[in-house]
Amino acid sequence: MxxxxxxxxxxxxxxDNSDTWIVQCAPDKTLPNVLQNSDEKGKWTEYMGRIFTYLGEQGIREDDMKRIMISIxxxxxxxxxxxxxxxxxxxxxxxxxxxxxxxxxxxxxxxxxxxxxxxxxxxNPAAFDRFGNLTVQNFHxxxxxxxxxxxxxxxxxxxxxxxxxxxxxxxxxxxxxxxxxxxxxxxxxxxxxxxxxxxxxxxxxxxxxxxxxxxxxxxxxxxxxxxxxxxxxxxxx
The missing domain is CATH 3.40.50.1000 (HAD superfamily/HAD-like)
Known part of the structure; x- marks a missing residue:
């Protein structure tokens, strides 16, 4: 056996933590305070969804994220x-x-x-949407x-x-x-x-x-x- x-x-x-590592993609490698403070206990996936939306709004795309992520x-x-x-x-x-x-x-x-x-x-399943933004869902x-x-x-x-x-x-x-x-x-x-x-x-x-x-x-x-x-x-x- x-x-x-x-x-x-x-x-x-x-x-390290891959979810927090991705923040290096953000402008000045930091998040706006209102976003940083929006995490709720037990709702981390929703919090990461907001971060990915923000990164997309800043023009961060798949290649940018991959380059940062493989450096962890x-x-x-x-x-x-x-x-x-x-x-x-x-x-x-x-x-x-x-x-x-x-x-x-x-x-x-x-x-x-x-x-x-x-x-x-x-x-948690993740995918890039038609706008090139990363999305994530709860596992189950x-x-x-x-x-x-x-x-x-x-x-x-x-x-x-x-x-x-x-x-x-x-x-x-x-x-x-x-x-x-x-x-x-x-x-x-x-x-x-x-x-x-x-x-x-x-x-x-x-x-x-x-x-x-x-x-x-x-x-x-x-x-x-x-x-x-x-x-x-x-x-x-």
């Missing part, structure tokens, strides 16, 4: 980790569950030639009160596992690699024998420390992709 690797994207695969740095050691996973696809299935969007993730993974490492990417509808309204990562993971099981696939363990507060919900889905890997110093680690009694999996903290790589090599022994 394979091991399932589940990755967050922002501050996990890449070492990968987390140290992460490309080495992804190449290792790619070389061992007979032992690993690998997915991304992210609150970014399909356009950004595809650009970034393709530029580093690591897109083929991932079997599926679950994130869910009823989880802990997660932002556009994405419950636990629901995505549950549905993915159910689909894989119905197709005859079984996993010896799940390894969940993330950093943010919205990664806690899927971590509570993990069972004994699975591994939660929160990034050191980020909010997921802090949430797990506060609510460790609701976590059934083992916990392994990481700060670079090299530490994750060392852990995966141990799993292959």
């Amino acid at each position: 394979k091991t399932l690797l589940v990755f967050d994207f922002d501050h996990t695969i890449v070492n 740095p990968y987390t140290p050691g992460m490309t080495e980790l992804l190449h290792f996973i790619g070389q061992n696809k007979d032992r690993f299935d690998c997915i991304i569950i992210s609150d970014s969007n399909t356009i950004f993730i595809d650009w970034i993974l393709t530029h580093a030639n690591v897109h083929n490492v991932f079997d599926q990417v679950f994130t 509808v869910h009823h989880c009160t802990s997660c932002p309204k556009n994405l419950c990562k636990r629901k995505v993971l549950e549905e993915f596992i159910a689909k894989q099981t119905s197709d005859g696939a079984q996993y010896s363990k799940i390894v969940y690699i993330g950093d943010g507060s919205n990664d806690l919900c899927p971590v509570t889905f993990l069972k004994k024998g699975d591994i939660a890997m929160p990034r050191e110093g980020y909010s997921l680690q802090k949430h797990i420390a506060k609510e460790v009694e609701i976590i059934d999996s083992s916990i392994s903290i990481w700060s670079t992709g090299n530490e994750i790589l060392a852990h995966l090599k141990l799993l292959l022994e």
